[in-house]
Amino acid sequence: MTALLNPHLLSLFLLLPLFFISLPAQSNNSTFYPNCPSYDCGGVTIRYPFWNNEIEPTTQFCGYEGFQMNCYNNASQRIPSITLGDHYYYVRSINYELKNILVADYDISVILNPINCPRVRSGINLQTSPLNFSMSTIDLSFHFSCNGCPSFATEIPCFGIIGRKSCVHIMNMSREETDWGEYSCTQEVVTTVLRDNINRFPDLSTEFGRVLEGGFELEWRTTDDCNKCEESNGRCGHDYTTGFICLCSDGTTRKDHCKGDDQNLRRKLRIGSALLSLVIILIIYCTLKPLSSNCVASLKHKTKDEKDIEIFVTQYGSLSTKRYKYSDIKKMTNSFKVKLGQGGFGQVFKGKLPDGRLVAVKVLNTSKANGQEFINEVASIGRTSHVNIVTLLGFCFNYQKRALVYEYMPNGSLEKFIHSHVPMESSENIGIKKLYEIALGIACGLDYLHRGCKDRILHLDIKPHNILLDEEFCPKIADFGLAKLYSRKESIVSMFEARGTIGYIAPEVYNKNFGGVSHKSDVYSYGMLLLEMVGGRKNVDAGVGSGRTSEIYFPDWIYKRLHKEEFLLDSVKTTEENDYARKMTIIGLWCIQPVPNQRPSIDEVIEMLEGSMEALKVPPKPIFSSPPRSVATISSTLESMPEST
Structure with missing residues (x-):
C-alpha cells in the first residue's frame, strides 16, 4: 500500500492526463488537409501521396506526379489501378508506413483470370519516377521462338511453335549461365516478379502465369520538390495552371512550403507540451527503478x-x-x-x-x-x-x-601479396601466373555486379585491400560500403559527392566534364589494380619532405618498360610469365583511359584476358597525373588535356 502513495507515482498519474490532452492530432488525418481527401477502392485505401482525378478538383491534385489512381467498376467490384509507362497495373495493396505498393499486370490479374497462357509484358522503366523496385522482387527473362533452350532455362510448352521453343529463366545467374551461345531467339522480354511467388510456383513451365498474376512490389521516395513542403507539414500537389503547389492543413496552398501561422504555432506548442510530458514521465519511470540498459534505451x-x-x-x-x-x-x-x-x-x-x-x-x-x-x-x-x-x-x-x-577468407587480402616486396622464390609471393588467374576472377565478379544482378551494382572502391582470397586463392570482391545500386535501364549514375580511394578513383567521379559515372568507373579502378598487381607496388608513392610531396603515378613508369624488348619486369624469368605480365599491363592501360568511352566494358576485359596476346594492341598513352585534390586541380588538368582525349 505504501508503494501506491509513492510521490513519484503520484506525479506520474498527475502528468498522464496532461500528456494525452496535449497530444496533437494525427497529421495524416484528412480533416486537416481538406484538399487531400482519402477514399476506398475495392478494399484499398487511397490517400496521399496517391490521388484520384475523379474525386479531387479538376484544376489541381494533391499527391505526387505519376501517382494517379483510377477506380474502375468490374461487375460488382471496384478495381484500383495505376498507370505505369503505357499500361495499367492492378493495385493489390499499399503500405503507407513502409512506403511500398504491390501491383500486378491489370490484364492478367483482372481481365484474363483464370490464367492459362498469358502474354508476357516487358518490365516498366522507372528511371524518372519516384518509384523503385523493392528488394523482394527479381527479374524473369522470357525468350521466344528459339532454336532450343539452354540447361539453365525452362521451356514453356504453351508458347511453342513447330520447330521453335520458348524459354524462361531467373535472372540471378552468373555470366556463364546467361550466355545463350548457339541458341538464337527472335525476342527477349524481361519482366519483374516477387521472389516469394517463384517459391510458391516453382514449375515455371506451367505456372509462370501465376507468378505474373502475383505482381511485384514498388517502393516510393520523397521527390526533391516535395522535401521542403513536407518538412513544413504540407502536402505536395500540382496545379495545371501554376505548376507545383504545397497544400497546407488550413486549406490554403503555397508555392513552395507552408508558412507558420497561428494554427501551426498552436500545433507546435501542443507537440512541445507532449514531448515535455513524455520526458518527465520517462525520468520519473527511471527514478522508480535501478538504472538499467532498458531504461537508458528508453531515454535514447x-x-x-x-x-x-x-x-x-x-x-x-x-x-x-x-x-x-x-x-x-x-x-x-x-x-x-x-x-x-x-x-x-x-x-x-x-x-x-x-x-x-x-x-x-x-x-x-x-x-x-x-x-x-x-x-x-x-x-x-x-x-x-x-x-x-x-x-x-x-x-x-x-x-x-x-x-x-x-x-x-584464410589468405586475407590481395594487398599483402602484391606489396610484400620479397623475392619471387619466397612463399609469400604467389607468382605472376596466379596473379593473372586472380585478375580474371576479379573481372568475372565485377561482370556479375554490372550485368548479372537484378539491379546493377557499382562497387566504386576496387583496390587490393578489398579483394579477399580463400584457401585456394580464389578472389572475392568485398567491402560494399561505398557501393551504388542503379537500374539495369540506367547508363549513368547520379552522385552528389566523390567516393573511393585516392589512386583508384576514375576522373569522372570527381568531375562530370570527363563524363558520367557508370560501370566504366569500376573498370578504371580495376585497371589501376591490374597495373598494381603487375608492378608490385602502390600506384601512388608519396615521398616525404618538408613542405613538398613527390608523387609518382607509376603507370607512366610501366608504360616505358612496355616498349622495351627485354622482359617487362625484373622478377619474371620465363617467356610465359612475361606474356602474362604484358597482357595484364596492356589491358590495365586500356582500362585507365581518362575518358570513359575509351575504356572497355568489364565483359570486354574478360575477353581480352582470355584471348591471345597477339590480338592486343597497346593503347594510346594517357596523361598521367595524381588524382585531383580540388576543383581547381581538376580544371587545370582538363585545360591541359589534348583534344584527342
Whole structure:
C-alpha cells in the first residue's frame, strides 16, 4: 500500500492526463488537409501521396506526379489501378508506413483470370519516377521462338511453335549461365516478379502465369520538390495552371512550403507540451527503478540515421541473410579476441558460428561510419551470389552497435601479396601466373555486379585491400560500403559527392566534364589494380619532405618498360610469365583511359584476358597525373588535356 502513495507515482498519474490532452492530432488525418481527401477502392485505401482525378478538383491534385489512381467498376467490384509507362497495373495493396505498393499486370490479374497462357509484358522503366523496385522482387527473362533452350532455362510448352521453343529463366545467374551461345531467339522480354511467388510456383513451365498474376512490389521516395513542403507539414500537389503547389492543413496552398501561422504555432506548442510530458514521465519511470540498459534505451534519442536503418532492416528482414543480436556477435568472436584487420569504418575480428564455420566479423565504428554505409553494404552484397563475391552471412543492428558477418577468407587480402616486396622464390609471393588467374576472377565478379544482378551494382572502391582470397586463392570482391545500386535501364549514375580511394578513383567521379559515372568507373579502378598487381607496388608513392610531396603515378613508369624488348619486369624469368605480365599491363592501360568511352566494358576485359596476346594492341598513352585534390586541380588538368582525349 505504501508503494501506491509513492510521490513519484503520484506525479506520474498527475502528468498522464496532461500528456494525452496535449497530444496533437494525427497529421495524416484528412480533416486537416481538406484538399487531400482519402477514399476506398475495392478494399484499398487511397490517400496521399496517391490521388484520384475523379474525386479531387479538376484544376489541381494533391499527391505526387505519376501517382494517379483510377477506380474502375468490374461487375460488382471496384478495381484500383495505376498507370505505369503505357499500361495499367492492378493495385493489390499499399503500405503507407513502409512506403511500398504491390501491383500486378491489370490484364492478367483482372481481365484474363483464370490464367492459362498469358502474354508476357516487358518490365516498366522507372528511371524518372519516384518509384523503385523493392528488394523482394527479381527479374524473369522470357525468350521466344528459339532454336532450343539452354540447361539453365525452362521451356514453356504453351508458347511453342513447330520447330521453335520458348524459354524462361531467373535472372540471378552468373555470366556463364546467361550466355545463350548457339541458341538464337527472335525476342527477349524481361519482366519483374516477387521472389516469394517463384517459391510458391516453382514449375515455371506451367505456372509462370501465376507468378505474373502475383505482381511485384514498388517502393516510393520523397521527390526533391516535395522535401521542403513536407518538412513544413504540407502536402505536395500540382496545379495545371501554376505548376507545383504545397497544400497546407488550413486549406490554403503555397508555392513552395507552408508558412507558420497561428494554427501551426498552436500545433507546435501542443507537440512541445507532449514531448515535455513524455520526458518527465520517462525520468520519473527511471527514478522508480535501478538504472538499467532498458531504461537508458528508453531515454535514447533515435537519430534520422538510426531510423533509416531501422526501416531498412524491417524491409530487409524477409530476405535470407540472418540478423544477429549483439550478444551473438560477442559470443561468436569470443569477446573480440582475435583481430584480423583495421579499416576506415571499423575493425574485423575472427569468429566462429555454432555450426563450426569460421567467419570474419566487421564491427562498424559508428563515430566514423554513417547509416548509409551500413545500408549500402547489406543492400548490395546481400542480394549477390557469385563465386567471386564474398558472402554476407548475417548482420547485427542494435542502434549504435552494428556489425556484418562474412565468410572467412584464410589468405586475407590481395594487398599483402602484391606489396610484400620479397623475392619471387619466397612463399609469400604467389607468382605472376596466379596473379593473372586472380585478375580474371576479379573481372568475372565485377561482370556479375554490372550485368548479372537484378539491379546493377557499382562497387566504386576496387583496390587490393578489398579483394579477399580463400584457401585456394580464389578472389572475392568485398567491402560494399561505398557501393551504388542503379537500374539495369540506367547508363549513368547520379552522385552528389566523390567516393573511393585516392589512386583508384576514375576522373569522372570527381568531375562530370570527363563524363558520367557508370560501370566504366569500376573498370578504371580495376585497371589501376591490374597495373598494381603487375608492378608490385602502390600506384601512388608519396615521398616525404618538408613542405613538398613527390608523387609518382607509376603507370607512366610501366608504360616505358612496355616498349622495351627485354622482359617487362625484373622478377619474371620465363617467356610465359612475361606474356602474362604484358597482357595484364596492356589491358590495365586500356582500362585507365581518362575518358570513359575509351575504356572497355568489364565483359570486354574478360575477353581480352582470355584471348591471345597477339590480338592486343597497346593503347594510346594517357596523361598521367595524381588524382585531383580540388576543383581547381581538376580544371587545370582538363585545360591541359589534348583534344584527342
